[in-house]
Amino acid sequence: MVPSPSPVLTVPPFFLTLPGLSTARFAGGFTACGPCGARLRRPDTVFRYNGKMPKRPPRKGDLPKDGVRRLLVFDLDGTLIDSKTDMANSVNHTLTTFGLKPLPHPTIFRYVGNGAAMLIRRSLGAEREAVLREALHLFLDHYGRHLLATTLPYPGVEECLREHMDAYEMALLTNKPIGMTRAILDGLSLSEYFVEVYGGDSFGTKKPDPEGLRAILSGQGVDPAEALMVGDSVNDVLAGRRAGVATCGVTYGLGAEGFALHPPDFTIDRFPELFDRIRPGR
Numbered sequence: 001m002v003p004s005p006s007p008v009l010t011v012p013p014f015f016l017t018l019p020g021l022s023t024a025r026f027a028g029g030f031t032a033c034g035p036c037g038a039r040l041r042r043p044d045t046v047f048r049y050n051g052k053m054p055k056r057p058p059r060k061g062d063l064p065k066d067g068v069r070r071l072l073v074f075d076l077d078g079t080l081i082d083s084k085t086d087m088a089n090s091v092n093h094t095l096t097t098f099g100l101k102p103l104p105h106p107t108i109f110r111y112v113g114n115g116a117a118m119l120i121r122r123s124l125g126a127e128r129e130a131v132l133r134e135a136l137h138l139f140l141d142h143y144g145r146h147l148l149a150t151t152l153p154y155p156g157v158e159e160c161l162r163e164h165m166d167a168y169e170m171a172l173l174t175n176k177p178i179g180m181t182r183a184i185l186d187g188l189s190l191s192e193y194f195v196e197v198y199g200g201d202s203f204g205t206k207k208p209d210p211e212g213l214r215a216i217l218s219g220q221g222v223d224p225a226e227a228l229m230v231g232d233s234v235n236d237v238l239a240g241r242r243a244g245v246a247t248c249g250v251t252y253g254l255g256a257e258g259f260a261l262h263p264p265d266f267t268i269d270r271f272p273e274l275f276d277r278i279r280p281g282r
Contacts, residue, residue, distance in 0.1 A: 069168065069226060069227065069228045069246075069278050070168065070169060070222055070226040070227070071168065071169045071170075071171065071216070071217070071220055071222040071226060071227040071228070072168050072169070072170045072171070072227070072228050072230060072274075072278075073170075073171045073172070073173050073213060073216055073227060073228070073229050073230065073240075073245070074170065074171070074172050074173070074194075074230045074231070075172075075173065075174055075207075075229075075230065075231030075232060075233070075235075075236050075253075076172060076174035076176055076181060076184070077112060077113070077174065077176060077232075077253075077254070078112070078113070078231075078232035078233065078250070078252075078253030078254040078255065079154075079230060079231050079232045079236075079250050079253055080153060080154065080157050080172075080190070080271075081151055081152065081153050081154065081157070081184065081188065082151065082152055082153075082154055083147075083151040083184070084105070084108075084109050084112065084254060085105070085149075085150045085151075086143065086146055086147060086148070086149050086150050086151050087108070087112060087119070087143065088103075088105040088108040088109065089146065089149070090139055090142045090143035090146060091103065091108050091111075091119065091120070091123050091139060092108070093138075093139075093142045094120065094123070094135050094138045094139040094142065095123060095124070097138060098124075098128075098131060098135060100124075100128075103123060108123060109254050110254075111123055112254050112255075113175065113232075113233045113235055113254060113255055114175055114206065114235065115175045115176070115177075115200040115206055116136060116139065116140060116143075116176070116177060116200075117132070117136055119139075120132060120135050120136045120139050140177070143180070144179075144180060144183075147180060147183055147184050147187065148184065148187045148188070151184065151188075152188070153188055153190065154252065154271050155270070155271070156270065156271045156272040157190075157271050158188075158189070158190065159272075160271060160272050160274070160275055161190065161193040162193070163275075164275055165192075165193050169195050169220055169222070170193050170194050170195065171194055171195055171196040171197070171198075171216045171220070172185070172194045172196070172197045172198070173198050173207065173212045173213060173216060173229075173239075174198070174199055174200065175199070175200035175206045175207055175235065176199055176200055177199050177200055177201050178197070178198065178199030178200070178201055178202050179199075180199075181197060181199045182197065182199075185197065195220065196216050196219055196220070198212050198215070198216070203215070206235075207231075207235040207236060207238070207239040208234070208235045208236075208237075208238035208239045208242070209239065209242075210239050210240075210242040210243035212239070213229060213239050213240065213243040213245060214243050217243065217245070224243055224244035224245045225244070225246075227245045227246070228240075228245065228246050228247070228248055228278065229243075229245050229246070229247045229248070230247075230248045230250065230274065231247070231248075231249065231250065231253075232249065232250045232251075232252070232253020232254055232255050232256060233253070233254065233255030233256075233258060234255060234258035234259070234261070234262045235255075236249070236264075237249060237258075237259070237262045237263070237264045238262060240264075241262075246265045247264040247265050248264055248265065248266055248267065248268060248274060248277070248278075249263075249264035249266075249267040249268075250267070250268055250269075250271070251267050251268065251269050252269060252270065252271075
């Protein structure tokens with residue numbers, strides 16, 4: 001369905017749900033995050049979509065040859081960081097607390113990518129929907145205290161971000177709760193590389209909806225043809241495609257099997273390959 005001209009997308013203020021973290025609002029739209037005290041820029045911004053249907057990028061094995069990328073938008077889990085073991089351990093802690101058998105880690109890994117609530121819903125099974133709220137709270141509490149037990153950036157991530165941060169604007173769009181996202185980025189010293197960071201509770205929708213990606217484009221004043229969405233799942237590919245943004249799929253993450261049905265514009269097997277593929281004049 002073609003959207004009506006100039007609908008207004010109002011981005012609500014975000015709230016950190018991570019246990020032990022707190023927020024305070026300041027004039028000008030700043031939010032202070034405890035315990036780190038960082039001042040996070042998150043105004044109640046109104047974005048306008050021009051009502052035009054986005055152009056779908058060509059489905060080839062490389063970027064469309066139509067200009068230089070100015071903005072790189074990254075997914076988090078399975079793209080920049082290897083967090084799967086910490087998430088799986090917290091899922092199994094939740095299950096065993098409810099008297100259920102733990103799941104094999106590979107099974108849990110397949111459930112990652114659509115937010116914490118969906119992860120717990122899938123892990124519990126449809127017949128235990130009645131305890132979902134309590135189980136989700138337990139998972140968030142446990143995972144919030146073990147975010148960085150084993151989680152690390154994938155090889156080459158920090159070095160590449162540092163090397164190229166002056167050449168590109170970089171943003172992060174994940175379905176992970178924003179509080180946990182901020183805590184992980186701060187804990188791994190990755191926050192400085194991103195001009196904007198949004199989580200699964202920053203908007204009314206999550207990927208594959210393109211709302212978050214369109215908000216980043218608008219906030220940075222970047223045309224879709226000048227941006228690239230980088231992620232490990234179909235959610236990232238579809239969000240990019242629906243926003244008119246070219247996509248790069250990483251094959252080392254958690255959801256690359258979905259690329260057969262929804263192929264990105266190109267794929268990489270190691271993170272450092274990205275900047276070789278997109279450098280001007282290639």
